[in-house]
């Protein structure tokens with residue numbers, strides 16, 4: 001079910017054991033070839049596909065689009081929430097739904113900059129409300145490494161930013177938004193870089209993308225999308241069925 005499509009009496013009548021799925025995205029620069037909506041679009045499509053696979057067994061909120069993207073602000077158009085603002089927004093969404101009686105929350109994330117604040121916000125919620133079931137995953141967490149090794153043709157066998165993987169996803173999901181004439185590889189030198197550095201994207205890329213975008217294909221995007229949807233669907237299905245705690 002899509003929360004925003006329901007009426008309040010319909011929501012009032014729902015089983016409170018239904019997991020609430022909260023997608024988190026961003027409106028941030030993705031190089032010269034992908035639009036600012038990329039992270040929000042991909043994670044929203046994943047959440048919508050999960051909802052189609054599990055109708056009646058998940059309640060999907062609107063995507064929180066105002067992501068934590070200060071590291072992209074040097075590029076025009078990026079809209080970033082400060083860490084505190086971002087965490088407060090996510091917390092307020094959860095707390096409103098807790099007030100309506102829901103207690104299972106799954107945050108499916110589509111933006112790297114949201115990972116740390118999502119986890120901090122959920123940790124704080126858990127400390128304040130120990131009875132909540134809270135889980136967090138970025139959609140890329142559902143990709144088996146073997147799939148990445150098979151699909152991705154460049155030397156980066158994972159996701160970076162507006163890279164082969166992300167460009168492929170957009171070629172599959174929204175090809176009309178991909179500027180094919182602007183595809184370029186970026187951010188690859190120096191190879192390796194400094195361990196653990198906290199950098200802004202204008203310090204490590206020329207054009208705002210990081211990876212081998214020129215290798216992207218719609219076919220790869222479809223494989224990656226289908227895999228993320230399958231993994232996220234199973235994740236939500238397990239939360240609906242009732243899960244035991246397996247990790248910290």
Ligand SMILES: [Zn+2]
Pocket residue numbers: 030038039110111161162166
């Ligand atoms: Zn992205």
